Amino acid sequence: MDQTKWPGIAGLVASTTLLCRSTPVTFAFDKPVHTSIAVLASCACAVIGVGRLLRKDDGRPHKGQHYDAVPLGDMTAQHNSTDASPSGQDVRYPSSLRKLRILFMVLVGALCLRVELLREIVANVQCATTTWETFIPFILALADYWTVRRHEKPYNVENLDSSVYDAFEDYWTHASHRYVSATALLSFGSYLALRTTSGPQSTYICATALPYHWIVPTLQHLGTLLDVVIIFCIGQLLHQREGRGQRSVVLRIMSVGWSFLSASLILASIGTLYYVMAEQDRKWIATIPTWYFWSTLRLDLLICFFIVCTTLCIYHIGVLSTSAMATFVATASTTTAYTWNNPHPYPHPLSGVSFIAICLVILGFATYLLVDSGDNKSTTSGPRIFTRVPSWLYVILLTLFLTRTTLWASHKTAVAYHPIDILIYDAQTRHETYRRQTSSSQNISAAANKYAERYGRLPPPGFQHWYAYATARNSVVIDDFDSIDRDIRPFFALAPEEIRERTWQLISNPWNDAAGISIRDGQASISPNVVPTHRWMLDGLVEMISKFAEFLPDMDLAFNLNDECRVAVPYDDLQHMLSRASIETVDEKPKANHFSEGRVEQWKPIPEEPMQETPLHELSWQPTFYDFGSAGCPESSPARSHRQWNVGNTCTACTHPHSLGAFLANWTLAGNVCHQPDLANLHGIYLSPAAFKASHELYPIFSQSKVHGFNDILYPSAWNYIDKAKYAPTTDHPDPPFSEKNTTLFWRGATSEGVSDGRGQWRGMTRQRFVHLSNPINGTGSPQPLLLPQAPLKEGMHSHAQHTYHPLPLHQLTDLLSTSIHIVDSIARCAGPDCLTQAVEFAPLVPATDFQHHWRYKYLLDLDGAGFSGRFLPFLHSHSLPFKAGLFREWWDDRVQAWQHFVPLDVRGQGMWATLAYFAGVDGVVAGREVVVAGREAEGERIAERGRNWAGQVLRKEDMEIYFFRLLLEWGRVTDDGRVGLGFGG
Ligand SMILES: *[C@@H]1O[C@H](CO)[C@@H](O)[C@H](O)[C@H]1NC(C)=O
Ligand SMILES: *[C@@H]1O[C@H](CO)[C@@H](O)[C@H](O)[C@H]1NC(C)=O
Numbered sequence: 001m002d003q004t005k006w007p008g009i010a011g012l013v014a015s016t017t018l019l020c021r022s023t024p025v026t027f028a029f030d031k032p033v034h035t036s037i038a039v040l041a042s043c044a045c046a047v048i049g050v051g052r053l054l055r056k057d058d059g060r061p062h063k064g065q066h067y068d069a070v071p072l073g074d075m076t077a078q079h080n081s082t083d084a085s086p087s088g089q090d091v092r093y094p095s096s097l098r099k100l101r102i103l104f105m106v107l108v109g110a111l112c113l114r115v116e117l118l119r120e121i122v123a124n125v126q127c128a129t130t131t132w133e134t135f136i137p138f139i140l141a142l143a144d145y146w147t148v149r150r151h152e153k154p155y156n157v158e159n160l161d162s163s164v165y166d167a168f169e170d171y172w173t174h175a176s177h178r179y180v181s182a183t184a185l186l187s188f189g190s191y192l193a194l195r196t197t198s199g200p201q202s203t204y205i206c207a208t209a210l211p212y213h214w215i216v217p218t219l220q221h222l223g224t225l226l227d228v229v230i231i232f233c234i235g236q237l238l239h240q241r242e243g244r245g246q247r248s249v250v251l252r253i254m255s256v257g258w259s260f261l262s263a264s265l266i267l268a269s270i271g272t273l274y275y276v277m278a279e280q281d282r283k284w285i286a287t288i289p290t291w292y293f294w295s296t297l298r299l300d301l302l303i304c305f306f307i308v309c310t311t312l313c314i315y316h317i318g319v320l321s322t323s324a325m326a327t328f329v330a331t332a333s334t335t336t337a338y339t340w341n342n343p344h345p346y347p348h349p350l351s352g353v354s355f356i357a358i359c360l361v362i363l364g365f366a367t368y369l370l371v372d373s374g375d376n377k378s379t380t381s382g383p384r385i386f387t388r389v390p391s392w393l394y395v396i397l398l399t400l401f402l403t404r405t406t407l408w409a410s411h412k413t414a415v416a417y418h419p420i421d422i423l424i425y426d427a428q429t430r431h432e433t434y435r436r437q438t439s440s441s442q443n444i445s446a447a448a449n450k451y452a453e454r455y456g457r458l459p460p461p462g463f464q465h466w467y468a469y470a471t472a473r474n475s476v477v478i479d480d481f482d483s484i485d486r487d488i489r490p491f492f493a494l495a496p497e498e499i500r501e502r503t504w505q506l507i508s509n510p511w512n513d514a515a516g517i518s519i520r521d522g523q524a525s526i527s528p529n530v531v532p533t534h535r536w537m538l539d540g541l542v543e544m545i546s547k548f549a550e551f552l553p554d555m556d557l558a559f560n561l562n563d564e565c566r567v568a569v570p571y572d573d574l575q576h577m578l579s580r581a582s583i584e585t586v587d588e589k590p591k592a593n594h595f596s597e598g599r600v601e602q603w604k605p606i607p608e609e610p611m612q613e614t615p616l617h618e619l620s621w622q623p624t625f626y627d628f629g630s631a632g633c634p635e636s637s638p639a640r641s642h643r644q645w646n647v648g649n650t651c652t653a654c655t656h657p658h659s660l661g662a663f664l665a666n667w668t669l670a671g672n673v674c675h676q677p678d679l680a681n682l683h684g685i686y687l688s689p690a691a692f693k694a695s696h697e698l699y700p701i702f703s704q705s706k707v708h709g710f711n712d713i714l715y716p717s718a719w720n721y722i723d724k725a726k727y728a729p730t731t732d733h734p735d736p737p738f739s740e741k742n743t744t745l746f747w748r749g750a751t752s753e754g755v756s757d758g759r760g761q762w763r764g765m766t767r768q769r770f771v772h773l774s775n776p777i778n779g780t781g782s783p784q785p786l787l788l789p790q791a792p793l794k795e796g797m798h799s800h801a802q803h804t805y806h807p808l809p810l811h812q813l814t815d816l817l818s819t820s821i822h823i824v825d826s827i828a829r830c831a832g833p834d835c836l837t838q839a840v841e842f843a844p845l846v847p848a849t850d851f852q853h854h855w856r857y858k859y860l861l862d863l864d865g866a867g868f869s870g871r872f873l874p875f876l877h878s879h880s881l882p883f884k885a886g887l888f889r890e891w892w893d894d895r896v897q898a899w900q901h902f903v904p905l906d907v908r909g910q911g912m913w914a915t916l917a918y919f920a921g922v923d924g925v926v927a928g929r930e931v932v933v934a935g936r937e938a939e940g941e942r943i944a945e946r947g948r949n950w951a952g953q954v955l956r957k958e959d960m961e962i963y964f965f966r967l968l969l970e971w972g973r974v975t976d977d978g979r980v981g982l983g984f985g986g
Contacts, residue, residue: 004054008312009385012322015306016329021337022302025642025677027295031284032122033271035296036115039303040264046304047257047311055250100237104259107233110226111263117223120216126648126763127206127216130198132224134190134331137324139228141183144320149176172367173374182368183324189360190331196354197335199649200347200807201782203909204681205763205772206648209840233259235319238311249315256311291626295643317385321372325385328365332358332400339407345415346661346785346805347652347910355408362401369393414790414802419660420899420918424939427899434897438480448984450479456582458983460973461593465551466966473958483894484967487713490574490698491974492581497602499975502699504604506558508611513561513693514701516606517541519968522550527606534561540718548965553595553972556603558701562691563867565706566616567699568631574711577698590985596978616693621755623687625673625680628694632709633674644678647764650910651678662785662805662911667898670906671889673708681764682907683707683864683887684754688761690829690866705868705888714891715967716960719870725851727874733852735879738941743920744818745774745883745912747861748849750828751838754866758832766885766907767823767863771842773909774819776810783807784913786816788922788931805914806927813913816924821861824848855880858940859916864888864907876902876951881944883915891963895954901947 028035121128172178206213237259238252275282313322335358342348373386386393441447444467451459470478491499507516507527515538516527524545526538541559545552560566569577619627630639644651654676658669673679680686685707703712704719719725729735749767756762763769772781786808789801808816823845827838839845851871854860855878862872864886875882876896884898885905898904903919905912921935973979 004312005316008309008316009325011305011309012313012325013329015302015309016326017333018302019306020330020334022299024646025638025644026299027289027292027643027645028299029122029645030292030643032119033115033267034285035299036118037264037267037271038296039300040111040115040260040267042300043304043307044257044259044261044264046308047260048254050308050311051250051254051257054253100255103233103236104255107230107237107256107259108262108266110229110233111260112266114223114226114230115263115267117219117226120219121223122645124206124210124212124216125646126202126204127212128220128646128648129217130191130195132191132221133227134194134327135187136224136228136231137183137320137327138180138187140231140320140323141179143232145177145180149179152176169370173371178371179320179368182364182371183320185360185364186324186327186368187364189357189362189364190327192357193331193335193354193361196357197338197348199338199652200785200910202648202650202678203769203773203782204647205769205841207763207837207841209837231314231319231323234311235314238315239318253311253315260307289626291640291643295641317383321368321385324365324368328361331361336400336404336407339404339411342652343407343411344661345412346787347650348411351408351411351413355404358404359401362397366394366397414804415661415787416802418787418803418918419663419665420915420936420939423660423663423665423899424943427897431897431900434480434894435476438477441478447478454479454482455485458590458985460969461595461982461984462551462969462972463984464593465548466962466969469548469965470962473962475959475962476953477895477959477962480894481963481966483714483891484963484970487711488967488970488974489581490569490577490711491700492584492979493577494698496975496977496979499700500556500602500604502615502697503556503558503975504606505611505613505615506699506701507556508606509614510610511693512614512616513691514558514566515561517545517557517559518555518603519545519549519552519557520554520600522552524549527556528608529606529610531561536722536724537561537718540722544716544718544721544961544964545968547961548968551965552968553976554599554603555972555975557968557971558699560701560703560712562693563704563865564685564689564692564694565703565710565712565867566694566701567711568628568694568696568709569698569711570631570696571634573696574632574698584980589981590983591981592978593982593984595972595982596976599976602977614693615697615699616695619692619694620690621688621757622692623680624689624692624694625686628692628696629680629686629707629709630673630677631696632711637674638677639674639679642677644681647678647681650908651676654678655906655908655910659906659911662787662914664898664904664906664911667904668893670904671708671887673887679887679907682766682769684761684765684767684866685864685887687764688754688756688759690752690755705890707887707889713967713971714889716891716963717868717870720873721957721960725870725874727877729852729855729878733850733855735855738858738879738881738944739937741858741880742818742856743859743935744820744857745859745861745916745920746819746854746857747771747821747863748824748846749863749865750825751823751830751842752828752865753863755829755831756834756838757830758834760834760837762830762834762838766909767865768838768842769909770861770863770885770912771821771823773810773912774814774821775842776814781810783809784813784910786813786917786922786926787914788917788926789933808913808926812926816922816926817913817916817920819916820857822846854878858937859883859903859919861905862886862902872902873951873955876947876955879944879948881919881940882947883912885909885912891960892955896947896950899943901943901950903943 172181175181234256237255275285310322310326313325335354339348339351339354369386369389372384373389441450444464447467448459448463451463506512506514507529510529510531515530515534517538518525518527524542526542530538538559633639635641638654644654657675658664658666664670698711701712702715704715704717706712706714747770751762751765751767753765753767754761756765773784784807785805787803787805789803791801823842825845825848827835827842827845830838851874854875858880860875860880860882862869862875862882862884868888868890869886872882872884882902883905884902885907887907896902903915905915917933919936919940922931922933924931973982976982
């Protein structure tokens, strides 16, 4: 038994560190009660198992815990002689069987209650506050003081000729409040350190219309109290003296295991009763997702290891020392990792405070060790850890201190340039590069060569018609159609007849929400079976295709009638397909510059009677991120392996790759979900899409927009082509020059991003979060940063001033900057309590405005809906400056450059206010000082005008036709039996 002390302590340190690393990204909290039942049961088995092992090892009778506590000779003799150790009889332990039973029952009850609290807290974790768990050592020390220490004889310093330092040390290590003081330092320091180094509060909504904003913090603190009770009970069970009970050490350890098992059984039986009623959960348990299973298993094993080590530690060194050690290790490892990973001015402006906090923690822990080793009594606090603190431990603490000092010293709190200045400059260069490479070919053979060079295959048959069509319409974009290549290329891995068969499967069953368009003899027509509500869309498509249909081969096309995208091929399959596709596409000499004969017979007719089979899997109103959203990411990427269950914090590791400070720096990368597991809770398409019928097989479906990881084929939306939302200023609603517009960020829209059916999904949706972010009347919301110059600025000095981030409460931001971001009419796509809650939370709902009213404002916010936002192109055509936040990407994504033609925002919203402040300027009192920063309106106007000009060149209706024409030629080839060698030969 005694040889388990050091392995136990080492295990505690290791498992605490590992737990702190893996808990924030585990899937286990998807189902906190299920997880807890499993974890309690397996911990019970582990503890009982270890107990049995120890029993086998320890055949001989044992001396119990006193063994370690025997003072060793190397102690400073004077201290020991004066410090009378209370003998076993002095300390009151409950040793009767009855007391034991009570302890056991309290423990089981506390465990069950704790699990329920955990469930409540996790369900509304965005309302959580900094935990009080770090005060557990302090509370235990207070209890220890109350029961034991205050009865101690006061310590007299008798060694009068000792130095001041020695006297001080003597006093500290012998004062009766010594444990209390040491743990107070440790606990308070840890609290402060955790508070200042958690990620910034997220924009996930903690509704003021619901009571959770006060319930959850209360439950958290209650949970901390329960933890104290649990730890206390375990301590008491383990430290049962061999008195009347004559319980061996092993039996004591096993009793802890039995209490876990009982709690697990009780919870499981309550759970079973509940399941008889809850159908949803019954279904879940029958199909446990693999990611949940493996993630929970990993966490489970780690917790078992942690519990076994903790049990051994409590037995050997007592609850107080164990909790102090765990608190120290947890705080030091989490805050150091965080500080290490966030060396930038954003999001960590309080580096000084957190440095002081960690110094307190180190000091507190060192004091604790010193106090503990100077103590030779065995009391509730248990025997000491060390008889004398070894010097290597001081070296470790010193190393930690020096590391943190270095991190603190190297942490930059100010930025020399405003990041947006850099981003705008950079965007211009990128745009020029794009422009140069896309319009370099001056004639058709140059264009064909460029094509072959870029895409490694010949241009499709009929390329000469396309070229003539494009140049006749002055297309700026001639060479760069990478998005078409990205969408089409995987289909070269499918046989043409397979593609035709799959198209037929999609359009022959109306349930699939896919409409067919047939092209026969140069005429486009709509297939039968189409739902009338989507008629406008198909009419628009036919209108667009008719412009160039004479050059197209006979074929059928399946168009997605839903806003949501449909096909997500898993990453590994797609890589495999792409490698097969590249073998197939290489062709040296063209055999023919026309499509094969007899294509018309190859397309099966659409049956009169709709088919019943479907290849699609429905997930409407369900979370889709792990089934479909992240399918396009590598297995090892965070999107596949991490779950950011704590929606209350902004995940800085997720935003960092595509951000510069609080600002979005890389629009393309921001659309890539692979490094952003937190998006699972931040967008309607992932939380609860209104209609989601999708496949993991590569089905050929044409969609207007898609999010990352989907393999739909993008085409220019009929919504914009037939002007469902149109830039058409009138005399009532003119589009004045930028400088005459109202300096307000404006948005109107409906809650149509996804369905909130009573399970509160709305709290994570982008539209709702942005509305919440700009309307603090109903909610306190999370503070948002502004980047402000440190010293008052003179005109024209912008770029060289030092800037610092200031997190400000929302009500202060709305005083400084003007926004008008509201939901119109009534709450849409909701059910159950979510309708009323949203109506209260987002009050006032405003009447809808004329679309042309937008041009009155300088800054127009554009947010994703259930799919792409149809308003963006009209916004771009106007003199106003669009601010765009979204994950959906459309056909034009390569053409338009963020920061050159529009202002990008992160869907998390964290940079919204700071970005607005850059353009609109700030004039008011911030953090007690008068701040006047002139807005960069000239920059804003430049971007607005550049966007307008560029849209007039590459986003015209002609450009939509040109894109679509080229896409359908490519599609004609990929569905052609003779596709190898088919092409335009230059
Ligand atoms: C964005 O990131 C991608 C991928 O990492 C990179 O290729 C591209 O150059 C970046 N663009 C910008 C604007 O930084
Ligand atoms: C600008 O628009 C906001 C929001 O609609 C409005 O409150 C404000 O009065 C307008 N300011 C001016 C100068 O018209």
